[in-house]
Amino acid sequence: MERNLLDRTTALVQDWARYNFLIRKLNTGFGILVMVLLGIAISYLAVVIDMKLAVGVVGIMAGVLLMVLCLLYPVFGFYFTVFISLFITLPEKMLNSGVIPMGLVPEYFSYITLVGVITKQEYRKEITSRFWNHGITIWLLVIFIYHLFEFFNPEMPGKLGWFNFVRKQGSLFAFFYISYCIINSRQAIRQLVNFWIFVSLIEGLYACKQQWFGLFDFEMRWLLSDPMRIDLFINWGFTRKFGLLSDPASSGILYAACGTFLLILALREKATMRRVYYYTVSIINLLASSYSGTRTATMMIVAGIALYGVMTLYERRTILFMSFCALMLTAILVAPVYDNVIINRVRSTFEPSTDNSALVRDMNRHTVQPYIYRHPIGGGIYTCGNLGVLYNPGHYLSFFPPDSGYMQILMDQGYIGLILTLSFYFVILRTGIRHFYRVKDPEIKTQYVATLVFIFTLMAGQISQMAIPMYPSVFYMYAGFALLLKMHYFDGSEKEEKSLPA
Template identity: 30%
Template sequence: MSTTSKHSLASKALMLLLPIITVIVTYFVIKSGQKGGVIFIVGSIGIALTVFGLLFPEFCFYYTIGVTYLLADISRMVETDLPIGVVIDGLIGVTFLSVLVKKFIKKESFWLHCNHPIVYAYLIYFLYATTEIFNPNASSIEFSIQVYRRYFTLQLFLYSAIQILANMEAISRFFKVFLSFALVAAAYGCYQEWVGYPKYELDYIYSNPLLVALFGLNNGNFRKFSLLSDPTAFGILMAVVSLICVVFLFYAKRKRMKVFLGITLLLSLLSMGYSGTRTAYGIFTGGLVVYIMMTLTNPKTLLFAAVSFLGFLVLMFGPIYGNNTINRIRTTFKFSEDASYQVRDINRHNIQPYIYSHPFGGGIGSTGVLNMRENAGHPLAGFPTDSGLLRGALELGWVGLLIQCIAYFVVLQQAVKAYYNTRSKAVRPVLLACVLGLFAYILAHYTQLAIGPVPGAFLFYSLIAIIIRQRQIDKETENLTFSF
């Protein structure tokens, strides 16, 4: 059969299938209503893209990241608790499988590019978390496995990122794609502040008194969460994106890229402020301090430091009193006026005896208001951990907390080492952005559960993957300059 005949046959088959598919979709929408129809259409598109992603690992990698920006808002729109965690874990699994298929075709070793201190540190932490499934203090093994699933899939994502971010071209593409997603989220966060929440988002907030309390501000308005699940995850993501944009703006050569980075930085900073997340304000400030310390020999840094310090003084002590966002930023650095910090500090102090007496913790998923039903009768049921480190200490014990802190130390130590050891002018700005991003996330994890919620977790583990690939990329770009 000729090629023309094959194309003609395919076209006829498609012409027959499309009306049938249209009838099926229409019938489903009529029978299930608007919400069911939206879920069916989105689900069908998602399945098709997932199958396509199985053939192309890098597409699946970015598709997974992009979907996590939308799922929470789709769930709010259709007023249904979608199985977001299951969808994300499934997409990560497809990405991992796609990477394995590609490696099998190329006949590459499974452990290729993974011989690195960070990988071994996380492997130890992962194995320890695996043993926690059988913690006798846990409510049930079944629920522990359910929560453990996210530990497992994030390690699969890290492995996939190590294999996909294989060269400078792939890394540059990653930052462009991720910052583009972040720009959309930042723009929508500003839209929520300037225009207001759409009705379905207000309905979502008012549907739960707990959300009204968590998202509420002193002026009767609400903190902004954009497309993400909550204001905290949104604010922390915007802070890290802002730090990355600051670094790249200093090194970018092309005017078009400078404009893109400048707009992304501006909207991200505004959205960070509108999120009302004090942790985000703190880690952005801390990240700038680290940036200044690591680039102090650069004359531009001295000017930047002076301008930043002056801006900080104006923000903190300027005659601006009616702006609720600025007032909230000011309380970040005045702990005596931060009521939420004082409550968290009291909670940490009161729960310390449990940590000392349970070296292996109360079991995975034993804390938190969302897990109260599954942990009925457990001493930690409903305890508001807030801090990622405190949650680690309670659920995994002080032994697990120690392993976790060692892993984070290794990450930062290797990141800083990679930055100072690199000889490539093309890689140095990227590594500096990685150092600031990783530092900000780990610092945020002290006061919030920062490392875990997506899409922020995808950024965190991708930055780690870039650090792991640094030695190889150095050799390929030694004589190149930064071309972002």
């Protein structure tokens, strides 16, 4: 009798919980009561105990909710991970209380979304031998294994930096895996590109706002609180704009890559309204790039346009476009305008012999060359520059800033690591170029060349800056890898479209 009563009670509780939490999702009287009580409790914590505690409770609740959404809806998790990476430096700027490790947030949601993808059959079925046997995937795994091998580098005394680096690389491979899974139709490709453009618009407009209307008060306080930051951000009496990112270099690189990507889309778009939209967002990003004062960004734009010109020189519109670009560049270089800081900064890109910082970089490179020759696997992960001071203080390489993505790889991972990286980049470019010339659909062909140009601009940016590791540029790049792998499966008419195996 008691056993039957217990079973009935348990069944009633389960039915009640299923109805309130799963079916109605707390959209019931009980749910309203719970929300009211939580609101009262949080208000009490904020007023009576401590505001920070209340903010912490709200943050934990929001984190749990977002975690559940990423698990249940991996597509949401994918786009949320990219979007939140835009704002990871915002708390540090607003609080001005030192470094806040917000970079862990995109990594966390990447892993959570990966679990959501793995548990969904509709996404899991996309992963077949074609994914694992492709050159891009193989090289990503080879380089990751090499990073694991660096743990045993005798020149690297500190292992914490290695752990943080490998953890991030793991999250990026997870993001690449997720990207490949959710790109399962032409509509998914369009959705990803439209999101990419929308986020680029937000990024560019924010930097333009900083230039046209000035910085917010909290941004100015953050900038002026550090003398080294002042020296980096203010050059020639001009405050370099950094947008939503951490520094002008990272933001300028992102704006340059996105602006070039959108310029290619606009040039090849047939619909008038969409072409105007693409040109508008592209111009906003290119302006934002110039406001950042990042000379690397100017070089990236030139490199991206040059690659596009080489790949499509057989098209009449490309000849006209390249002629226009050459005319604009010549006008910027020779126009009798000498009192515009932005134009002077752009011009200095093509005058490296007069740049003192370039001379210092060359001196540093020549100084560390003997060390690099003697250490084929490098000094170890995060042993050079500021990261070397943080994770491996006193290391020989920590006294030399790399000032280049390729130089950082060479110093940290040796010439073996650099050879692996350049081989990987070759495979990426080969994949994109091969599919661009093989696909027939104009939309897919456009996406191939635009994506490849975006990736190539970041590769070019690595020559003088750490262009790739920064959020959200690195997310765009890894999503671009997935696009290069997947788009040719949908080369056909709309009627024939279907979700194809990878």
